[in-house]
Amino acid sequence: MTTPAGTHIDEPHQMGIAQRLNWLRAGVLGANDGIVSTAAVVVGVAGASSEVMPVLLAGSAALVGGAISMALGEYVSVSSQRDSEKALIEKERRELAEEPEAEFAELVGLYRAQGLSEDTATKVAEELTERDALAAHLSAELNIDQDDVVSPWHAAFASAVAFTVGALLPMATILLLPHPMRIWFTFVAVLLALAITGYAAAWIGGADRGRAILRITIGGALALGATFLVGTLFGTAVA
Template sequence: MAETTTPDVEPHEGEPHALAIGAKLNWLRAGVLGANDGIVSTAGIVIGVAAATTSRAAILTAGAAGLAAGAMSMAAGEYVSVSTQRDTERALLAKERRELREMPEEELAELAAIYEGKGLSPQLAHEVAQQLTHHDALGAHAEAELGIDPNDLTNPWHAAWASMISFTCGALLPLLAMLLTPVTARVPVTALAVVAALALTGWTSAGLGGAPRRPAVVRNVLGGVVAMLVTYVVGRAVGTQL
C-alpha cells in the first residue's frame, strides 16, 4: 500500500476567525454606529430648525450643541457598555482560573468532552485536551468554553474614542451642508448629502464585515430619510406656531 503523505500546504490568511477579528468588529461596530448616529441625529436637528427658521445663527447653535452632546453621549455610552463587557470577561476568567487550580482533572475532562462533541474520537479529544492544557491551560479553556482570548480583552477606550470621533465626523456633514448652502436650497441639499453619506457608510460597513451590501445601504438610507421627514414636519409645525 502506498504511504500517505501530508501535502506541504500553508494555511491561507483570507479566512477570518472569531477571536482574531474580535477587536476589528468592536472598532467597526462603534465607528459605524457613531458615524450613522452623527449623520442622522445632526441632520434631524438642523433640518428641523431650518424648517422653523432661516436664522443661520440658530441653526449653527442647535447643530453645534447637538454635535457636542451627541459625541460625548456616544463616547460615554460605549465606554460604559464595553467596560461592563470587559468586567464580565474578567470575572469569567477568574472563575476559570480558580476551577483550573482547584479541580484540574475535572476541567481536563470538560475540555476533552468539548472536543469530543466537535467530532474527535474520545482518545484523540483527551490527547488534544492534555496538550493544550500543558501549553496554556487558561487560554485553551477560555477559548473553548467561553470564546474569550485572555490576551485580547475588549478595550472600552478604543470603543469610546472610535464612537466619539466617528460621530463628530458624521455630524459635521449635515451641519456644514446646511450652513454653506443658500437658504432656498438648504434642506434638499442637506437631505441629499445625508442620503449619500448613509449609503456610503452602509456600503462600507457591510464590505468590511463581509455582509451583503444592499440590505445595509437600504436600512441606513431609509432610517435617515424617516428621521429627516419627522423632524422637518415637527420643525414646520413649531415654526408656524411661533
Template sequence: MDHDTPGTSGTPSDTELTAPHEGESHEDGLKTRLNWLRAAVLGANDGVVSTAGLVVGVAGATDSRSTLLTAGLAGLLAGSLSMAAGEYVSVNTQRDSEQAALAQEREELATTPQAELDELTGLLHKLGITADLAREVAEQLTARDALGAHARVELGIDPDELAKPWHAAWASFISFTAGALLPLLAIVLPPHDWRLSITVVSVLVALAGCGWVSARLGGAPARPAIMRNALGGAIAMAVTYAVGVLLGAAGV
C-alpha cells in the first residue's frame, strides 16, 4: 500500500502552508516598504508642484536668472526642511503612541494574563473562527509570543516594525529635494525664450509619472491619478504665473 508523502496529500506541510501564491509577495515588511515608497512619491510630487509654482510665478515677474535661482533654491530648502521637520514630528508622535500602547499591553499581560487570554480569544472569534478553535489559537499564540499576538490582533501594531521618525524625515527631505530640482533646473538652465515652455512640459511629465506610480502602488486605475496630478500642477503654475505677471506689471 502506498504511503502518503508530506505535501502530496492529507495534511499540508508547513512549507505549503506558508508558501505564497504565484504573483503574491508575503515578504516581511512589504507593507512598510510600500508605505515608504508611497511617501517618497508624494514627497517628490510636492517638491515638483510647490517649486514649479514658485519659479513660474517669479518668472512671470522677472527675467533675471539669478533671481529665479535664488527664489528656487530658497523654496527648495524651505520646503524640504519643512517636510522633514513635519514628518519627524508626526512619525515621532505615532511612535510614542505605539510604544505607550505596547507598554500598557505588556503590563496587562503581566497582571491579568487570564483576562488577556479571554480578550484575545474573543477578538479571534469575531474574525470568524469558532469559539473552541479561537481558544486553542489564542493559547498557542500566547505561549509563543503573547505581546506580539495582542499587538497585532488587538492593536494593529507590529512590534518589530514601529514607526521610524528619522527614516521618515530623511525620506521626505530627499524626495522633496529630488522633485524640486526638476523645475528649478528647467527654469534656470534653458535660454530665456525656452524657459517657461520647458519648465511647464517637464513638470507636467513628472507629475504624470508621479500619478502613475502612486496609482500602481495603490492598485488604482492610473489614468484618473495622472489626470488629477497633471491638472493640479497646471492650475498651480497658471495661477502663480498670472500673479507674477500682474505684480511685475505693477512694478512691485
C-alpha cells in the first residue's frame, strides 16, 4: 500500500520506499550475477588447467569486467526510468498551471472511480489540492512521489558492490582448495549461495520462495556444468 505524501514527515527517512527497494533489487541481482558468471569462468578454466594462475587471471578479469558492466547497466537503466518520471512530473506541473479547473475535475473523477461519492471525492480533491496539488495528481494519476524518484547512483553502486561480493565466493573456493576437490566444492558453495540470493529476491518481490530457489539453482547448475564441460574438452584437446 502506498503511503500518502506527507505522512510521518517528522521521521528521519533517508530515502523513500522506491529507492530502498531499487537498491535492494540491484544488490540481489548483482550478487547473483557475480556468483554465476564468475563461477562459470573459473570452473571452466579449472576444467581445462590444474594451474592456479590461469584461474586467478580469468576470475579477476571476470570480476572487474562484470562489476563495471553491472554498474553501467544499472546506471543507464535507472537513469532512463528517472528521466521518464521527471518528464511526467514536469508535464503534470505544466498542466496544473495551464488548466487547473480541468485538472481538478480529473482528480475528482479519479477518486470517484475508486468508489468515493461525488461529494466525498470533491472534498478529498479540494483538501489535497490545497495542501499540494502536484503531489495529489502525481499520486492519483501516475502513482509517483516527486520526493521518491529512484537514484541511478544508488543502483549502480549497489550492483557493483554486490557483484564483487558474489564473485569473491567462487574465486576463494576454487583458489584455496586443492585441484581435485576445488571444482566440486565450488559447485556446492555456488548453489548454496544462489539459493540464498534466490530466496532474497523472492522475499523482496513477494514471490514464491521455493520456486525462486529452484529456478536459480537449476540455472546456476546448468551454467557451471556447461562451462566445466567446455573447459574439460578444451583441456583434453590441448593436451
